[in-house]
Amino acid sequence: MCLRNWRTRKTDSENRPAAVFIVQGSSVRVPLGLFNLEQSSKAVVVDGNITTLDDLKKLTIPVTPGAGSAQGQSGTAGATGQGAGGAGAAAGAGAGNAAASVQGGQAGVPAGIPTVKLSDIADIKVVGSAESVSRTNGKASIGLQIVKDNDANTVDVVNAVKDKAKDLEGQFKGMELTVLLDQGKPIEDSVSTMLDKAVFGALFAVIIILIFLRNIRSTIISILSIPLSLLIALLILWRLDITLNMMTLGAMTVAIGRVVDDSIVVIENIYRRLTSSGEKLRGRELIREATREMFVPIMSSTIVTIAVFLPLAFVTGMVGELFMPFALTMVFALLASLLVAITLVPMLAHSLFKKGIKSSKQHDHDKPGRMARGYQRILNWALSHKLITFGSAVILLVASFFLTPLIGTSFLPDQEDKYIMVTYSPEPGAQLETVEKRALEAEKYILSQPNIDKMQYSVGGSGNPLAGGSSSNSGLFYVEYNKDTKDFENVKKNLVEGLKKQVSTGEWSLMDMSGGMGGSSLSVSVYGNSLDDIKPVSEQILKLVQADKDNFEKAKTSLTKAYDQYTIVADQQKLSSMGLTAGQIAMKLSPVRERPVLTEVTVDNKDYKVYIETDNKEYKSINDIANETVQSPLGMNVPIKDVAKVEKGTSPDTITRNDGKMVVDVTANIVTSNVGKASSDLQKEIDKIDLPDGVEVKFGGTTQQINDTFTQLGLAMAAAIAIVYFVLVVTFGGGLAPFAILFSLPFTIIGGLVGLWIGGETLNVSALMGALMLIGIVVTNAIVLIDRVIHKEREGLSTREALLEAGATRLRPILMTALATIGALLPLVSGLENSAGIISRGLGITVIGGLVSSTLLTLVIVPVVYEFLMKFRKPKVED
Structure with a gap:
């Protein structure tokens, strides 16, 4: 509801504040507290009793300059107090206004002072007050943002919303939902994409098993x-209410x-023993014994692989929740x-x-095959030349670390979505x-650009939470x-640059849509006790970042938007x-x-805000x-320059404090993959900057995420x-054999780093998850080998x-x-177009490379x- 089209004399602009303050002061309801009246405590409330449109229209306004000034002066004092005191001063402000009105009526204003109804000097109308403007594809629109509950399924919610949208389009002619x-x-x-990769992965596994076993029935069983x-x-995930998403499918x-x-x-x-001519057991007994023989190694292998994931329960932050x-x-x-x-x-x-097995396949395992015999020769040589063998492996391991600078590090895999927010x-x-x-x-x-x-x-509103900026518009x-x-x-980049040329006033910027999910941003925070201390340091850091155009x-x-500031310094004496x-x-x-709100009134059971329409x-x-x-109380129009002086300076757009200290943030986008x-x-x-006393520099952004996450995963x-x-x-039942098994772990690093280097991937969270998985996978192979060795030693063979x-x-x-x-x-590392998210090429390459080398x-x-190590084993005491 708006007060507009003022119908007053030439003093219109001077009398208007009187009307403003009368409306503000008359519509208050102020509890004054308890008074001791009639021998008991009574609550006293001042009620302006302006609640309806008729009340507002009948409100009388003094029209003499003196009265207007008196009212304006009293109202101003109250308004100033309200602004300084915030919400807590609201009652005081209202009381000041009410008191001023009473005094004006009794002493400051003569009897019979000319008054006029508010409806006689202004039109009171309900007007549209769009606080924001939205347009879609060149047409006026209303934007709706639908947010699901935390435990709701995203895909189900989206599909349900789309179905409802189709129904709405059919109900309202001409409405288009985008x-x-x-x-x-x-x-x-x-x-x-993940399902496709899973199917192809299973097919690859089947082919490999068939090649080795060369038996259809054994392959089918596997x-x-x-x-x-x-x-x-x-089924377990379903019972635990864990949804089927990218992480579970991955x-x-x-x-x-x-x-x-x-x-x-x-x-x-089982197949090996079935095809062995020296096997004494047959049928059910053979299968039971062959399964029992492998139970310990496969059980320990599974437990080991599961145990690898236990420390993830202690990884905090986004990575812990995701994985x-x-x-x-x-x-x-x-x-x-x-x-x-x-x-x-x-x-x-x-x-x-x-x-059983056909006779043509009997005796296949009586003697080692050609590949096994070749391996035995290599192993026998290595056992006879331990220093050369182990030394060569260590050299390869050390050499692989030199690939780390070439590989680089980042936080999460990049995901290129074909949309932007500016x-x-x-x-x-x-x-x-x-x-x-x-x-x-x-x-x-x-809209004139291609491929849109x-x-x-x-635009506008109470400030878009995504847009930020210094203005609510x-x-x-x-x-x-x-x-x-x-x-x-x-x-x-070209779109933003074009917008800067098209609309040069104001600032255009590309919003970082990563949200920590693959984007890389730099954030350096400078902490200090005063702006004078931290501003020069932040400017030096800004120059360093701007100079490194290859990386940033x-x-x-955060002080980039510094505006000229004019301070009107009042001369209190004047x-x-x-x-x-x-x-x-x-x-x-x-x-x-x-455009301040004066009061609120109720019309047809609807509440309306009342404000004054000001000159543009x-x-x-x-x-x-x-x-x-x-205007002074005596009706004089006093120029501001006669009672105040103007001082020019600069003012930062925003000043941030954290833990009681002022903070200036230096931010940039990281354009290199080696974050x-x-x-x-x-x-x-x-580190070369000479910091003043009390000034501290801290890294944030992607750098902080990398440091925190890599530390946690390293500890895991x-x-x-x-x-x-x-x-x-x-x-x-001992510590020496497990210690030998653990020696298979360091050499996964060789293949993992070489794989990342060849594949052009960085060392990121996905790759580290692959390395964590390798701990369980690689140890499994070593367990299968050493378990057999121990059994044969117990049968009387030498080490x-x-x-x-x-x-x-x-x-x-x-x-x-x-x-x-x-x-x-x-299939995971095949580079299919659709991204698999965090379960990406980095994880697959790390596991494959590490598995090959290990x-x-x-x-x-x-x-x-x-x-x-067996040389240090204590001989068992025979009974």
């Missing part, structure tokens, strides 16, 4: 463990190669695979091999109408491009002589910038403000290794003989499990270390 940001679609795309294990895992994709391992080991042992569903899914799938391997596999083997921050005080005109120019420019699918912008532009858009990075772009500080206050100067100037007056220079006049190196190089340059790996060692000690025999016997299952895991992960070296290094 979906701008659909978070369900990328999830559906990722799920579809591969049945894949769907059964995953199905059991799905875990199943990665688990495909691992869940088949236990079944491979069991069926290979917990991944870890739980892996654990459930591995437990299910163990169950299948010791129950279903022997049962199917007994059913399918009732008639923010527009106008100069402080810019009116909504002005910003809207600029937004229309920007809209026209954006959708475009929407919103900031603008947020959403632009979605065609999926086939090439060189998207340059497209984004769009560098700025003001007092005129009967004025500094608050009256502020009130005189403030209506130009704001703009000052062209500071002289215009200095020449503005303020770690860029940050460390900048850190070295910042150390804890995982300790847990693995404990499990192995319990399994083998060397046991190592050679176990190596030849366990070579095939070790290679089969390793290659099956690699084959299952190959498997080859496990077959050599672990036996070498084992034979060396």
Whole structure:
């Protein structure tokens, strides 16, 4: 509701404040507290009793300059007090206004003072007051943001909203609904991509098993463990109310190669004994004994692999939350695979091999094959030349670390979405109408660009939480491009640069849409006790960042927006002589910038805010403000320059405090993939700055995320290794054999780093998760080998003989499990267009590379270390 079209004399502009303060002062309801009346405490309340539209129209306003000034003076004092005191001063402000009105009626205003009804001097109308403007694809629109509950399924909510939207379009003629940001679609795309990769991974694993076993029935038995294990895992997830999402599906994709391992080991042992001419057992007894023989190694292997994920429970932050569903899914799938391997596999083997193996395949395993004999020769040489063998492996390990600077580090894999958000921050005080005109120019420019699918912008309101900026009239532009858009990075940059040329007033910036999910940003915070101390330091850091154009772009500080500031310094002596206050100067100037709400009234059971429609007056220079006049109680128009002086200075757009200290942030986008190196190089340059006393510099942004996450995952790996060692000690009943098994772990680094370097991937969180998984996978192969060695030693073979025999016997299952895991992960690193999110190429490459190097070296290094350590074993006392 608006007061407009004032019908007064030439003193219109001077009498209008009187009406403003009368409305404000008359509509109050002020509790004055308890008074001791009539021998008891009574509550007293001052009620202006202006609640309806009729009350407002009948309100009388004094029209003499003196009365207006008196009212204005009293009201001003109250208003100033309210502004200074905040919400707590509201009652006091109202009381001041009410008291002033009473005094004016009794002493300050003569009887019979001319008055006029408010409805006689102003039109009181309900007007539209759009606080924001939204347009979509060049048409006026209303933007709706729908946020799901925390426990709701994103895809289900999105699909339900789309169905309702179709119904609405049918109900309202001419209405068009456009979906701008659909978070369900990328999830559906990722799920579809992950399922495709899972299917291809399973096919690769089947082919590898078939090549090694060369038996259809054995292959069928092995591969049945894949769907059964995953199905059991799905049932457990369902019972625990864990949704099927990118992380759980990613875990199943990665688990495909691992869940088949236990079944491979069991069926290979059964098949080997069935085809051995020296085997004495037959039928059910043979299968039971072959399964029992492998139970300890596969159980300990599964427990070890599960134990690797336990420390993830202590990883905090986003990474811990993201990877917990991944870890739980892996654990459930591995437990299910163990169950299948010791129950279903022997049962199917007994059913399918009732008639045994054809005679042509007998004696296949009486003697080692050609590959096994070649491996025995290599192993025998390595055992005889331990120093050369181990030294060569260590040299390869050390050499691989030199690849680290070439690989670089980052936080999460980059995900290139074909949409951007651009923010527009106008100069402080810019009116909504002005910003809207600029937004229309920007809209026209954006829609003229190629490959634009959708475009929407919103301007004004209470300040868009996404847009930020110094003005509530900031603008947020959403632009979605065609999926086939090439060189998207340059497209984004060119659009922003074009907008800066099209609308040069204000500031355009590209919003960082990473949210920690793949984007890289620099944030350096300078802390200090005063702005004078931290501003020079922040400017030095800004220059360092701007100079490093190979690594950073769009560098700025939180003080970048520094505006010229004019301070009107009141001369209290002159003001007092005129009967004025500094608050009256502020009130005189403030209506130009704001539209204050006077009161609220009720019309037809609807509440309306009442405000005054001010002249759209703009000052062209500071002289215009200095020449503005303020009316004194005597009716004189006093120029502001006569009672105050103007001082010029600068003012930062925002000043931030943290823990009681002032903070200036230096931010930039990191354009290099090697985030770690860029940050460390900048850190070295910042360390050279001579910081004043009390000034401190801290890194934030992606750098802080990398440091925190890498530290936590590093500790998780150390804890995982300790847990693995404990499990192995319990399994083998001693500490030397487990210690030899752990020597397979360091050499995973060789293949992992080489793989990342060849694949062009950085060392990120995804790669570190792959390294964590490798701890369990690699140890599994070593367990299968050493378990056989220990059994043969107990049968009377020497350590060397046991190592050679176990190596030849366990070579095939070790290679089969390793290659099956690699084959299952190959689709993950194939570089399919649809991103798999965090479960990305980095994880797959790390596991594949580490598995290749560790498997080859496990077959050599672990036996070498084992034979060396057995020299320190205490001989058992014979009974």
